[in-house]
Amino acid sequence: MQLKPLEKGRFHSLWQQEHDAIEQIMRECITETKSVSAQHRLMEQGQQVNDLILVPQGRISMGYTARNGRCFQLGTMTCDSQLFGEMEFFTDYLCQLDIIAEEPLEISVINGDKLQQALLKTPQFALFFASAIAIDYQDTVDIFTRRMLYPIAYNIAYDLYHQYLKDQPVEGFTKCYLEAERFATTDRVYRRAIKKLEDLALIKREKEGLTICDLEGLKSFIE
Incomplete structure (x- = not known):
């Protein structure tokens, strides 16, 4: 999901009004900021996800490798305050995709425990997560189904x-x-x-x- 005001969806106007407060809450959950090199795996398929990764700027790729060795590349993304690991944070499932830096990046680590407390303290905050995740989910399913059919x-x-x-x-x-x-x-x-x-x-x-x-x-x- 993107930590930017949504421009679509049922709650986009509310997201735009509350964006500064949302971003401040997220930044209070950051425990580390660091540099990573090109081809560094920000997240790895099958990994247990405890923390989220915020990529303010830079290019990443997303891919999946099946047990039979076949690979599917979802594509590349030029990040603009992109957040990764939010789905796994809510589901507690293992990471589904490899998220790879396509160039040197500055990233921030968002502590999952701090984020959980922030969501419990400010339930409305969860609404913004739900809206952004729903949009990303439907965009991704659209790509998968079109390429399959x-x-x-x-x-x-x-x-x-x-x-x-x-x-x-x-x-x-x-x-x-x-x-x-x-x-x-x-x-x-x-x-x-x-x-x-x-x-x-x-x-x-x-x-x-x-x-x-x-x-x-x-x-x-x-x-």
Whole structure:
């Protein structure tokens, strides 16, 4: 979730009014601030989560590795006061994803026991957590279900179109094999899907990545 005023949801206006107080409560729960290097795991799949991590700025990636060795990359995120571990804090489940620093970061550790006391002391504070978690949950489920139910080419086209609209909750990678994992497939299948979109003259490959050739055509393809 993001420790910023929500711009959507039933309680967004209340969140905006109370944001300074919410942020102050969170900052009172910080017990450590430190620097981490690129590729440091902020959280690890299967880890027991006792504390939350606040990333004020910087780029992270999120991924899952199955027991059969297959990997799924949810994508990358450019953080702006992003909080990680809030789901596990409430459920007491093990961490579901690897959260990895894609560059050197300054992070803050939020003590789980202090946060629990703050929530009990100010029950309204829990409302803001619930709102932010619900929005993140539905955004994530939307990504998972779309990638599971639609063809790879469709998902790539959808992703490119919404990157253009700048309304994606997560972003991609520069490496092809990681992009393939982001669409839960192999590098070979990913390249074949790209070729299909190129043959339709919807996109083209350039050194900096994929670019849209026909915006209206791409929009029609996904609609």
